[in-house]
Amino acid sequence: MSTQIAFLKGHGTENDFVIVPDPDGRIELSPAAVARLCDRRAGLGADGVLRVVRSAAHPEARAMADEAEWFMDYRNSDGTVAEMCGNGVRVFARYLRHAGLAEEGDLAVATRAGVRRAHIAKESSGGGITVSMGKALLPAGPVTVTVGTRSRPALHVNMGNPHAVCFVEDLADAGDLYTAPAVAPEGAYPDGTNVEFVVDRGPRHVAMRVHERGSGETRSCGTGACAVMVAAARRDGLDPAVTGLPVTYTVDLPGGRLEIAETPDGSVEMTGPAVIVAEGVFDASWLDTVLG
Numbered sequence: 001m002s003t004q005i006a007f008l009k010g011h012g013t014e015n016d017f018v019i020v021p022d023p024d025g026r027i028e029l030s031p032a033a034v035a036r037l038c039d040r041r042a043g044l045g046a047d048g049v050l051r052v053v054r055s056a057a058h059p060e061a062r063a064m065a066d067e068a069e070w071f072m073d074y075r076n077s078d079g080t081v082a083e084m085c086g087n088g089v090r091v092f093a094r095y096l097r098h099a100g101l102a103e104e105g106d107l108a109v110a111t112r113a114g115v116r117r118a119h120i121a122k123e124s125s126g127g128g129i130t131v132s133m134g135k136a137l138l139p140a141g142p143v144t145v146t147v148g149t150r151s152r153p154a155l156h157v158n159m160g161n162p163h164a165v166c167f168v169e170d171l172a173d174a175g176d177l178y179t180a181p182a183v184a185p186e187g188a189y190p191d192g193t194n195v196e197f198v199v200d201r202g203p204r205h206v207a208m209r210v211h212e213r214g215s216g217e218t219r220s221c222g223t224g225a226c227a228v229m230v231a232a233a234r235r236d237g238l239d240p241a242v243t244g245l246p247v248t249y250t251v252d253l254p255g256g257r258l259e260i261a262e263t264p265d266g267s268v269e270m271t272g273p274a275v276i277v278a279e280g281v282f283d284a285s286w287l288d289t290v291l292g
């Protein structure tokens, strides 16, 4: 008898995910299985996978179980594990609401970067989701990003996962982004990095493209938008910890718009949409078969 595995498909500003509900942590998703699920021709197609596991049932999340019932087991489309995914947390929260596992209002989600607090707005007020993404860390030391023969300075920002934020004159300066831009020095990012290219659109309004570690160019990256907001604010001489005033930037991405705020205590808050677009089942033997 074959085993049917339930899945859903969702996205946040077109950063799309296969969601695999696995409350008791019974499904073993190897890197090859994740890559196959995310394959846009031979699989279901997505930038990443969100496995939904009870924190108490996952060794990496057990210690967070008192604070957050659910653990977001996030994987990039190449099967690698990442610490954090900002759009993923919004889509994860939307799934919990959709499945009747969470109410509108406040919700804690366990991630490999720690517990993140989300707020699901009432549908009558637009239904957006805000996530407290924690504090941005700005590791010291110069970083450069090279596209073709041109190298530019970048800012190293850690939002739970690593980013190199590079201001450019035109988003086309990022090139085709089929391959990862070269980032130096190598030692700055021992586990690789996400790279953001940013242009100004107006006062506290920027636009970006991103090459994601483990997924390639995507149409949106939540942690990337947060890193970009902090980099733009510091460049503009704005630091809420110094002024005591919150700062908000609008960040446009190919897949939509995110509002990112930084508060005087250093917390970065991301607000944007998250939708579930489909649900279905696949046969476990399909994955077994394609994986040999």
Ligand SMILES: N[C@@H](CCC[C@H](N)C(=O)O)C(=O)O
Binding pocket: 015, 076, 081, 082, 083, 084, 085, 086, 087, 088, 161, 162, 194, 212, 213, 214, 215, 218, 220, 221, 222, 223, 224
């Ligand atoms: N798309 C995500 C980031 C996913 C993880 C990233 N590719 C990494 O390896 O760090 C987001 O919305 O933040």
